[in-house]
Amino acid sequence: MTLDPMPFESPATALDMEIMSRQLGRTMRGVVSIARRCACGAPAVVRTLPRLPSGAPFPTSFYLTLPSLVEEISRVEATGTLAEWTEELAGDPEAQRKHRRAHEHFLERRDELGDVEEIRGISCGGMPERVKCLHALAGHALAEGPGLNPYGDRVLEQIAESASIERCRCEDTPASVTAEWEADGTRPTDRVAAIDCGTNSIRLLIADAADDPDRPGGAALTDIDRTMTIVRLGYGVDRTGVLDPEAIDRTLEALRSYKQRIDAAGVAPAAVRFVATSATRDASNRDDFVRGVRSILGIDPEVIDGAEEATLSFQGAVTSLPSAPEAPSLVVDIGGGSTELIIGAEEPEAEVSLNIGSVRIMERHLQDDPPSEDAIRAAERDIDEMLDTATEIDLSRVRSLVGVAGTVTTMTAHALGLDQYEPDAIHGAETDVERFAELCEEMARTPRAEREQMAYIHPGRVDVIGAGALVWARILRRVAAEGHVSVAVTSEHDILDGIALSALRRLRVAEAEPAPRTSAPTGAQTD
Known part of the structure; x- marks a missing residue:
């Protein structure tokens, strides 16, 4: 059964997370979204994952945070109401039917976020046979609206005169907390998490992000956690048109570990963005993968098009360089399944995404070890034909060339003669264009056994680095031929x-x- 969207659900922002920490006196874990808000905008009910970052199952799903509601419902429970309503339930078949319907709906809603074996079939608040926790029942009732959870509706009606989401009694409101931050300059830096799921790898960045109008893009990032896992999600997609089930499993397993890192770093769900690129765009069974991501992260992955992929690559590359490159710049992002070419100054002016990448070219042409000269020439023709279609990019205008992503950074380590991969040495490095192209062409002809001995090549890139290097070489040759750029x-x-x-x-x-x-959960709660 597919449930209707939750009527009051909204993303949890960094401000929401701060208010909830004040409401509860601790950091709320496993947050998916805000299921219902007070009239002032403060969180009243938070939707949570069925398994917390610690690994513990968490059946409640709709957690009541608004202090005034928590306090008043606790008073109702202290009067013996739980025992009274449980006894009433046992003798009323119609009440039993409604209570069970709420139980079944609750389970279906929680299962949207993932199946947790330890709590399978167990809901909250004593459902379906008892009335045990009115806070949980009220949270469910508020999240879904009146008419679904009878005992949740009932307790909310009973306390309506003293506590209601329609009459704010909050000490910490969005307006007051924001004013406090602005007054004393203590607004916390936002912690964000970015996941890039490509053809060959899945990568995670957790960073503190702050507004900085003096930087291109208007913001600055400070890395907290940056990691990569080779998963080969796009293996075989060029040939079959589908994502391999084992590749999906590898990717989701990596994502589970990323989720633990994200939660441990205290990133609010609204500050997490998952982007899937080339391989996922092209696969006929991408919905299977999307469902898996949703069950782990509690958010939908975004399968972006080539234009947005290019824009994000440009902004990430140019804003981080030690000094601004001469404009216009050509930013080249070589992935496993596609290559993005973007030209612009502080913002992209034109971009194109081409279906040439390290995995695609390797699978099409360079599977022999080492590849034959005929195979290399065929690969070069394939790359050149695709580059010929990039009419949006006027190479005669290019005054600086910026290369990003694993192929370029690995080949830069090779050009620098590093003993191992050193990001600080690689970032901002300038390499003679002609020499760089020669090294890339040599790498395409290098036997696998030799590549395996190069410590700066990630083991997961050993078999595809030659193909990626060949793509980079063909681009370097074209830019050099225009005569305006001497270094990359x-x-x-x-x-x-x-x-x-x-x-x-x-x-x-x-x-x-x-x-x-938000509207009141029962008629008795209106002003």
Whole structure:
């Protein structure tokens, strides 16, 4: 059964997380969204994951946080109401039917966020046979609206004169907390999480993000956690048109570990953005993957198009360089399934996404070890034909060249003669364009056994680095032929940083919008 969307649900912002910590005296864990708000906009009910970051099952799902409601419902429970209503339930078949219907609905709603074996079939508040916790029942009733959870509706009606989401009694409101931050300058830096799921790897960035009008893009990122896992989600997609089930499993397993890191870092759900690119765009069974991501993160993954992918790559690359490159810049992002070309100054002016990448070219042409000269020439023709279609990009205008992502950074380590991969040495490095192209062409012809001995090549890239290097070489040759660019600049920062910056912008938009007014859960709660 597919349930209707929750009528009052909204994202949890950094401001919401701060208010909830004040309401509860601790950090709320496993937050998915705000299921219902007070009239002032403060969280009243938070929707939670069925398994907390610690691994513990958490059956409640709709957790009541609004202090005035918590206090008044506790007083009702202290009068012996639980025993009274449980006895009443036992003798009333119609009440039993409604209570069981609420129980079944609750389970279906919680199962949207993932199946947890330890609490399978167990709901909250004593449902379906008892009336045990009125806070949980009231939370469910508020989240879904009146008429679904009879005992939740009943307790809310009983306390309506003393506590209601329609009559604010909050000490900490969105307006008061924001004013407090602005007055003393203590507004916390927003912590954001970005996940980039590509053809070859899935990457996580957790960063503290702060507004900075003096920087391109208007914000600055400070890394907290940056990691990559080779999962090969796009393996075989070019040939089959579907995501391999084992590749999906590998990717979701990596995502589970990322989720633990995100929760441990205290990132609010509204500050998390998951972006899937080339392989997922092309797969006929991408919905299977989307459901898996949703069950782990509690948010929908975003399968973006090539244009947005290019924009995010440009913003992530250019804003992070030690000094601004001469404009216009050409930013090149070589992935496993696609390559993005973006030209612009502080913002992209034109972009194109081409279906050439390290995994695609390797699978099409370079599977022999080492590849034959005929295979390399065929790969070069394939790459050149795709580059010929990029008419949106006028290479004669390019005055600086910036390369990002694993192929370029790995080949930069090779060009620098590093003994191991050193991000600080690689970021901002400048390499002669002609020499860089020669090294890339040599790498395409290097046997696998030799590549395996190069410590700066990630083991998961060993078999595809030659193909990616060949894509980079063909681009370098074309830019060099125009005569305006002599060096290529490497950026360790790319689409992942662009995703993080976009997550910050979304938080700012959410905070600027007034919280929606909510209707009362029962007729007795109206003013």
